[in-house]
Amino acid sequence: MQQAIEKDPGYGLAYGALAESYALFTYYGVQSPADACPKAKAAATKALEIDESLGEAHTALGWIKMSCDWDWPGSERQFKRALELNPADATTRGFHAGYLKAMGRLEESIAEARRGVEAEPLNLNASAILGRDLYFGGHDEQALDVLRKTIAMDADFVDAHLASGVGL
Secondary structure (H helix, E strand, O other), rough: OOHHHHHHOOOHHHHHHHHHHHHOOEEEEOOOOHHHHHHHHHHHHHHHHOOOOHHHHHHHOOOOOOOOOOOHHHHHHHHOOOOOOOHOOOHHHHHHHHHHHHHHOOHHHHHHHHHHHHHHOHHHHHHHHHHHHHHHHHHHHHHHHHHHHHHHHOOOHHHHHHHHOOOO
16 A cells, blocks of 8 residues: 555545555554554545545544444444545444444344345455454354354454354
8 A cells, every 4th residue: 555655646546545454453463553643644644635535544444433433423424424525434334334333233243244244245444344243242153154164264363263253
């Protein structure tokens, strides 16, 4: 993404994708919130300066407002805007499912994760998110089935192995 930005500083999609990546750095323990959150915000803001209709930037801001700013209403607004712009984006659906889960809205989270898998059936992240959400929702057999199918698509996909090992 950095290389794309170097070649074309006006390429908003690269900034949006970079923002999504930085937004997940804290989730995966790559960087502390103090380091990752400002980078994610800056990339998302730049993406929206270039093109306000970039769903990826709104998705990233939704996650940032939730996990960095603790701004629940702002987070929900950003996710809704991202879904208006790109309703078939499994990444947005997965981020939004995480928000719904954090808000204690587990069945809505499962439904959102399911929509992500329906939109992109071969998206490994979407499948792993659905598997985790099903598990947290008490649907162990369904969760294990989804995670086994995900591992069958790619036996090296770590997130599916991690999710299947949380108690299933």
